[in-house]
Amino acid sequence: MSEFLTTVSSAVAWIKGLAGRHELFFPLKHGSANYSFQPAGPSADIQFEKYRPTIVPPVKKMLPARDTLFTFVKSPSGEPTVTPTLDTAPRILAGVRPCDLKGIHLMDTIFENGVADAYYAARRANTAVIAYACPKPCDDRAFCHAVDSLDHRAGADVILTPLKGDDMLVEALTDKGREMLAGVDFPKCADAAARKVGAVAARPEPFGRALGAKVSALPAVIKKQWKSDLWDKHTERCFSCGSCNLVCPTCYCFDVQDDLNLDTTSGHRTRTWDACMLPEFAAVAGGHNFRPNAAARQRHRVKRKFEYLTERFHEGAFCTGCGRCGRQCTAGIDILDIVKDLASAEVES
Amino acid sequence: MTTTHAHAKVSPDAYLPMMGKVVEVREMTARENYFRLELPRPLGHRPGQFVMVSVLGIGEAPISISNGPTTTNTLELVIRRAGRLTQVLSELKPGDLMGIRGPFGSGFDMSWFDGKEILIVAGGLGLVPLRSLIQPLVANADKYPSITLLSGCRNPAEELYREEVREWSKHPKLRVIRLVDGTENMPWDGEVGLVTAPIPKLDIKPDRTIAVLCGPPVMYKFVIIGLNQKNLPHDRIFVDLERRMKCGVGKCGHCQINDVYCCQDGPVFRFSEIEHLPEALL
Ligand SMILES: Cc1cc2nc3c(=O)[nH]c(=O)nc-3n(C[C@H](O)[C@H](O)[C@H](O)COP(=O)(O)OP(=O)(O)OC[C@H]3O[C@@H](n4cnc5c(N)ncnc54)[C@H](O)[C@@H]3O)c2cc1C
Ligand code: SF4
Ligand code: SF4
Ligand code: FES
Numbered sequence: 014m015s016e017f018l019t020t021v022s023s024a025v026a027w028i029k030g031l032a033g034r035h036e037l038f039f040p041l042k043h044g045s046a047n048y049s050f051q052p053a054g055p056s057a058d059i060q061f062e063k064y065r066p067t068i069v070p071p072v073k074k075m076l077p078a079r080d081t082l083f084t085f086v087k088s089p090s091g092e093p094t095v096t097p098t099l100d101t102a103p104r105i106l107a108g109v110r111p112c113d114l115k116g117i118h119l120m121d122t123i124f125e126n127g128v129a130d131a132y133y134a135a136r137r138a139n140t141a142v143i144a145y146a147c148p149k150p151c152d153d154r155a156f157c158h159a160v161d162s163l164d165h166r167a168g169a170d171v172i173l174t175p176l177k178g179d180d181m182l183v184e185a186l187t188d189k190g191r192e193m194l195a196g197v198d199f200p201k202c203a204d205a206a207a208r209k210v211g212a213v214a215a216r217p218e219p220f221g222r223a224l225g226a227k228v229s230a231l232p233a234v235i236k237k238q239w240k241s242d243l244w245d246k247h248t249e250r251c252f253s254c255g256s257c258n259l260v261c262p263t264c265y266c267f268d269v270q271d272d273l274n275l276d277t278t279s280g281h282r283t284r285t286w287d288a289c290m291l292p293e294f295a296a297v298a299g300g301h302n303f304r305p306n307a308a309a310r311q312r313h314r315v316k317r318k319f320e321y322l323t324e325r326f327h328e329g330a331f332c333t334g335c336g337r338c339g340r341q342c343t344a345g346i347d348i349l350d351i352v353k354d355l356a357s358a359e360v361e362s
Numbered sequence: 363m364t365t366t367h368a369h370a371k372v373s374p375d376a377y378l379p380m381m382g383k384v385v386e387v388r389e390m391t392a393r394e395n396y397f398r399l400e401l402p403r404p405l406g407h408r409p410g411q412f413v414m415v416s417v418l419g420i421g422e423a424p425i426s427i428s429n430g431p432t433t434t435n436t437l438e439l440v441i442r443r444a445g446r447l448t449q450v451l452s453e454l455k456p457g458d459l460m461g462i463r464g465p466f467g468s469g470f471d472m473s474w475f476d477g478k479e480i481l482i483v484a485g486g487l488g489l490v491p492l493r494s495l496i497q498p499l500v501a502n503a504d505k506y507p508s509i510t511l512l513s514g515c516r517n518p519a520e521e522l523y524r525e526e527v528r529e530w531s532k533h534p535k536l537r538v539i540r541l542v543d544g545t546e547n548m549p550w551d552g553e554v555g556l557v558t559a560p561i562p563k564l565d566i567k568p569d570r571t572i573a574v575l576c577g578p579p580v581m582y583k584f585v586i587i588g589l590n591q592k593n594l595p596h597d598r599i600f601v602d603l604e605r606r607m608k609c610g611v612g613k614c615g616h617c618q619i620n621d622v623y624c625c626q627d628g629p630v631f632r633f634s635e636i637e638h639l640p641e642a643l644l
Contacts, residue, residue, distance in 0.1 A: 083378060
């Protein structure tokens with residue numbers, strides 16, 4: 014049995030202890046209002062409840078903004094030696110909220126499907142995840158419950174669930190989780206299932222924003238809306254800046270660039286985040302652009318999250334309800350508003 | 363923390379190029395060069411597949427494999443100067459190296475063609491990937507009742523594989539119709555007109571013909587209108603599509619056409635598989 018009952022302060026002490034031994038990331042204050050996953054030492058200000066989702070989701074620790082795929086050095090005859098640069102440094106991501114845990118799980122699905130992506134897989138295999146089951150919505154943009162990610166568990170090694178008072182349920186889900194808890198003297202918890210039910214019952218209702226439709230019905234609903242005016246309506250203000258893509262825990266598209274060092278005989282190939290909202294994303298040589306305007310690009314983004322990937326991978330919606338795209342959009346465009354409109358247009362017709 | 367997740371294939375090989383040596387370069391037209399490369403090992407490709415071609419330090423782009431399947435280490439490419447990388451590629455000389463990843467994509471299964479009457483429609487650069495299919499078809503011409511090639515380009519100076527196409531046209535089993543949009547006062551021994559023009563006159567048997575198309579986005583629509591008038595079923599029309607591609611292995615998202623990934627599910631599709639996808643052709 015790998016369920017323990019302890020207190021919030023003991024759980025914090027345990028995490029601080031881990032931080033002394035491993036590279037550990039925890040959401041720490043970044044500026045006046047924002048949080049980001051930063052390296053946390055034994056003296057870090059570790060608090061579970063306070064933070065709303067970080068601007069950049071924790072899954073990007075496995076898929077950094079600039080990821081070097083290999084370096085090369087050319088011999089005088091021009092023959093290059095190519096060296097892959099796999100990052101296998103062990104690390105722990107702690108304080109991961111359910112939406113972000115779902116984000117990690119969905120990214121695992123994508124990058125391990127077909128030809129596994131070695132760069133993501135190497136980081137993932139060496140990353141342990143300590144998740145935290147939210148007892149209340151993190152802020153007024155969240156809609157995790159509406160898209161079925163609030164109770165997500167797959168992908169975590171340990172899940173912490175705050176209970177009544179100062180109690181904390183600690184569950185190890187994997188060998189990695191049990192290893193991290195080895196030697197910790199938390200008391201065993203015999204009635205973990207009942208306590209989890211209690212924690213769910215104690216959550217406020219509604220939990221975050223509602224969708225007005227079942228998320229499982231959305232692929233079929235959105236499929237019918239290819240020609241809807243709503244795509245134009247919801248992109249009138251869009252700057253095509255791509256911020257919504259860059260902060261999303263399930264956006265992974267990338268561009269690839271080569272760089273030559275000043276010696277002109279060595280360099281590296283790097284992938285960098287790309288964004289399907291950027292105008293040239295679907296342009297081909299010769300000038301044809303398969304998604305020539307913002308409405309076509311927004312439609313692609315929304316359908317990717319709620320229809321294309323959902324149907325391809327059978328993992329539910331590829332939007333975790335974290336609310337980041339709405340929070341960060343300069344034009345105030347929020348994917349939940351778009352999806353709600355699409356869903357209710359269907360009801361009317 | 364020694365435990366690791368169980369992962370499928372986690373080698374970075376898919377992203378690492380092997381080095382192919384240029385052994386022959388020929389200027390084909392003012393914009394396109396033909397390259398023959400020797401690879402460290404045979405590619406083992408199917409017709410219709412592509413490779414990611416790079417010059418280290420400059421960049422990488424998808425390029426179709428132009429030769430038919432072979433057990434040797436030879437790779438043939440035709441590359442049009444379109445931008446930064448392709449400009450650098452066009453300046454390579456025999457002895458220079460190109461980075462090659464692949465082969466990628468679905469390609470054609472030769473068994474689809476057994477016993478069928480075959481119609482191939484190539485527009486401009488579309489002949490480059492289709493040559494990888496035409497070569498094995500010609501080599502086994504006895505298996506097919508007929509093979510017809512419609513090959514169109516803008517003007518006589520832009521014709522690709524000029525000598526080889528003329529050789530094919532001498533083959534008793536092959537009917538080759540070469541067209542240009544206009545001669546622009548250059549000598550021309552083929553027909554003048556769009557690549558769709560001969561279709562109404564062709565003998566297309568809806569129950570026995572297979573059509574294969576590759577060309578610029580606008581071409582597909584008009585060829586398909588022509589084939590619809592002949593009642594050719596859409597599961598026997600194959601299209602070879604183009605998208606921006608950065609990875610070739612279904613990860614970078616660039617080649618996504620609605621819910622399919624062109625680099626893995628394609629670039630060769632049955633028209634029936636993609637006709638319901640609004641972003642497929644235009
Ligand atoms: C499966 C497949 C097979 C292919 N096979 C071949 C082949 O056999 N031979 C061949 O010559 N080509 C082929 N191509 C096309 C080839 O990949 C492109 O021409 C190549 O990527 C150009 O790369 P580049 O770096 O030289 O050009 P780039 O610098 O990328 O520019 C290419 C052209 O596109 C324009 N462009 C660049 N960026 C943008 C943007 N953001 N928005 C709009 N336009 C832009 C440029 O102005 C330029 O004209 C194939 C493509 C695919 C997908
Ligand atoms: S962040 Fe907002 S303005 Fe920018 S591309 Fe996304 S929806 Fe458009
Ligand atoms: S689409 Fe928006 S709300 Fe949904 S997961 Fe991405 S950033 Fe979060
Ligand atoms: S080329 Fe990257 S997903 Fe297809």
